Amino acid sequence: MVKTEFRFRPIGVVHSPFKTKEDIDPRRNLNPHGFSRIKAELEIFKPYARGLKDVDGFSHLIVLFAFHQSRQKKLLVKPPLEARWRGVFSTRSPHRPNPIGLTVVRLLGRRGNILAVSGADMLDGTPILDLKPYTRREIKRSVELGWLNRRRRSGRSGRVLSLPPASLRDPSLSKNPENRPSEARRTATD
């Protein structure tokens, strides 16, 4: 019989500087490097610690986690600083039918069952569901950003601003290979 319901047990917990949602400036979410300097620790619970064998060689990890403080499940959401409603599956909103988050972090070091990372956008106490290595398979060469490309947002003054094309905001998205940062530079900053 095919399973139709799933229960997940956290394998660990995030220790981050963001104690409440208000500690996170939503403008960070607009910047590809908005969280790159945010350091956190991923504590992997002892019964799962053996599974960390061999993670040390990877520069980045994919963290799958539960948006445990999200109380709403929505199909249309208004992302921060966005005037229009968007389909939840075209956003990174925490308010989704299955409240699962995904963040790529840089692995800075490991002390037993504790991973020191940077690039965390999760709240302190966030339950970790899974870890996977970030591999070359995840690096896509040609990326289209849908409504984010056409995004219009209001500044504090209420003025409506247009953002430049994604390739100007993030040179790694440039169609011209000469404008893209080298792999080494990209991983050094993220």
Ligand SMILES: C[S@@+](CC[C@H](N)C(=O)[O-])C[C@H]1O[C@@H](n2cnc3c(N)ncnc32)[C@H](O)[C@@H]1O
């Ligand atoms: C835009 S989401 C992106 C999260 C992840 N990178 C993703 O793409 O799934 C980041 C926001 O989720 C919220 N958040 C982070 N951890 C959360 C948690 N454990 N429960 C509920 N909301 C959380 C914070 O407000 C944060 O600004």
